[in-house]
Amino acid sequence: MMISARWNQNLRSIGAVIVLLLIVRFFYVHRPTETAKLPDDIFEKDPGFLESYDSSEELHRYSSVYFIETSAPFRSVVTVEPRQACAIEAAARANPRKKIIVLFASWTKFSDSGKVSFPDLPALIRFPNVHFRWLDVERITRDTPVYDVLKSEELYRRTNGAEYLSEVLRLVLLYRYGGIYLDLDVVTLKSLDFYNPNFVGAETERLVGSSVIGLERHGYGETFAKRSLDNFKYFNNQHNVRNGSFLLTYQVVQSCEKLSLDEVVQGGCGGLLEVYPQHFFHPFNEGDVELMFDSGRLEEAKKRISKAMTVHMLHRTSRKMRIDGNGKTGYEMIAKTYCPVVYGENSGNF
Numbered sequence: 001m002m003i004s005a006r007w008n009q010n011l012r013s014i015g016a017v018i019v020l021l022l023i024v025r026f027f028y029v030h031r032p033t034e035t036a037k038l039p040d041d042i043f044e045k046d047p048g049f050l051e052s053y054d055s056s057e058e059l060h061r062y063s064s065v066y067f068i069e070t071s072a073p074f075r076s077v078v079t080v081e082p083r084q085a086c087a088i089e090a091a092a093r094a095n096p097r098k099k100i101i102v103l104f105a106s107w108t109k110f111s112d113s114g115k116v117s118f119p120d121l122p123a124l125i126r127f128p129n130v131h132f133r134w135l136d137v138e139r140i141t142r143d144t145p146v147y148d149v150l151k152s153e154e155l156y157r158r159t160n161g162a163e164y165l166s167e168v169l170r171l172v173l174l175y176r177y178g179g180i181y182l183d184l185d186v187v188t189l190k191s192l193d194f195y196n197p198n199f200v201g202a203e204t205e206r207l208v209g210s211s212v213i214g215l216e217r218h219g220y221g222e223t224f225a226k227r228s229l230d231n232f233k234y235f236n237n238q239h240n241v242r243n244g245s246f247l248l249t250y251q252v253v254q255s256c257e258k259l260s261l262d263e264v265v266q267g268g269c270g271g272l273l274e275v276y277p278q279h280f281f282h283p284f285n286e287g288d289v290e291l292m293f294d295s296g297r298l299e300e301a302k303k304r305i306s307k308a309m310t311v312h313m314l315h316r317t318s319r320k321m322r323i324d325g326n327g328k329t330g331y332e333m334i335a336k337t338y339c340p341v342v343y344g345e346n347s348g349n350f
Contacts, residue, residue, distance in 0.1 A: 038121070045125040046132060050110055053103055053133040054140065063217070064099040064179045065091050065192060068135060070166040072106035074156070078116050082346035083315065084184040085120035086339035092127040093338060094188040098180075100127070103135035105169055110134035123341045137165075141172055145229045163316075167210060167244030168232065175225035178217025185315035186211050186281075187334055189308060197221060199274040200248060201281035202265055203312075208252050210244035211312045212281040220272050227251060283308045286317045292330040293321045301330025323350050 042049050048056050067088060072078050092100045104110045124130050141147045146168050155161055170181045180192055197216040203209030215221030228251045235247040249261055256269035264275045283304040284292065291297040291304075292313070305311055311334060323332045335343040335350055343350060 039125060042121075042125055045128075046130070049132050050104065050134050052109075052136050052139070053101065054136055056131075056133055059099055059101060059131060059133075060177060062099045062179075063197070064101045064177070065095055066101050066103060066170070066173055066179055066181045067091075067184050068103045068105055068166055068169055068173065068181070069184065070105045070169060071162045072104060072110060072115070073137075073165065074162050076115070078104060078118075080116070080118040080120070080184075082120060082342055082349050083313065083319075085118075085124060085342045085346075086335055086350075087182065087184050087186055087188070087313075088124055088130065089127070089339035089342050090334075091182060091186075091188045091192075092124070092130050094191050096129060098129060098192070100130045102130065102132045103173075104132070105135040105137050105165065107137050109136075120342050120345060123345060126341070135169065135173070137169070140169070140176060144172055144175070146172065146232050149233065164243065167247075170210070170213060170244070171225055171228050171232070174213060174215040175222060175229060178215055178221055180214045181212070182310070183211035183312065183315075185313045185318075187311045187313060187338055189305065189310060189334065189338060192309070194274065196271070196274040198224060198272065199276060200252060201276040202261060202278045203245060203282040204278065204285060206249070206261055207245045208248040208261060208275065209282050209312065210248055212310055213248070224251065224255060224273065227255070279304070279307050281308070281310045282312045284312065284314065286314055289314045289318050290321060293318070293323055295324040295327030295329050298328055298330055298333070302333070305330065305334065 039045075048059075053059070069078060069080065069084075088100065088102055104116070121132075137150065141150055149155070150165065150168060155165065158164055166183075173179075174181055178197070182188070192214075194214060197214055198221045199214045200208050200210075201212055203211070215225050228247055231251065232243075232247060235243045235250070252264055252269070252273065252275060253259070253261060255273060256264045256275075258264045258267065258269075261275070265277055269275060292301050292311075294301075313331070323329050332350065
């Protein structure tokens with residue numbers, strides 16, 4: 001059947017409108033995240049805001065709790081999402097006597113607030129123990145076994161470059177300064193006080209988790225961190241995001257002179273290092289973290305976290321999961337309790 005010229009013209013017009021709508025939708029969905037204006041009193045509340053942590057000597061005197069944001073070398077704008085802000089608030093509330101240091105890692109000075117999308121910053125600077133600093137990757141990694149790896153172009157060819165950089169920097173940071181490292185998806189439920197400052201926790205029956213690590217500045221903690229950095233080159237799998245867990249598991253088993261992680265958890269490590277069972281820091285895994293977002297499984301979630309000191313929310317897996325609107329969920333429960341300010345500002349975005 002022949003189609004008239006006029007009908008052809010109509011089809012072309014309709015097609016053009018559809019294409020235009022698709023283009024508009026693309027730019028709407030992919031528009032850059034707006035950066036938040038810095039609060040007027042930010043430098044009063046945190047005088048060293050985004051200054052180099054290397055020069056923040058006052059903070060070096062403390063055994064601090066660290067978070068590291070590592071996407072700056074890979075993205076034009078660094079985004080700190082509400083759930084990550086929740087982790088920072090929870091740590092600050094649970095540890096009022098500890099310094100909570102949030103580090104933005106990059107090779108060049110991190111002083112342009114326009115490069116940070118952080119809507120919850122005004123809420124977090126209310127806490128006097130929270131400090132935001134630039135982590136100078138060049139200075140902190142110089143003279144370490146991982147410096148050449150991080151300076152190579154290989155890092156920027158990795159599909160998981162930011163995650164890999166984070167796995168390396170947490171060990172370098174603890175080697176240099178000691179303290180406690182937390183991933184930005186770890187919600188702290190209790191005060192992070194331990195009789196042994198050197199500790200990790202099992203994430204599965206076979207793997208140590210790298211999302212919660214404590215190492216003292218000197219003594220065995222420094223030795224353990226140094227050995228881990230020496231061995232990092234053997235756990236440099238291009239496509240694996242769990243390099244850090246594999247390395248820590250190997251280092252723990254070797255240091256404790258055991259045959260398996262389970263033997264270390266059950267039998268200890270001669271007082272050198274404490275390895276906590278899975279429920280302590282990592283009550284969920286990638287296969288069941290979804291129950292924290294299911295109102296029908298609230299009691300199960302409560303039972304899982306009842307003995308936990310932290311909850312690793314596995315952001316890589318749970319990022320797109322949202323709180324079930326049909327009733328109270330496990331994640332909603334801990335967010336309301338442990339990061340009420342951030343949750344109150346973002347309750348519709350959790």
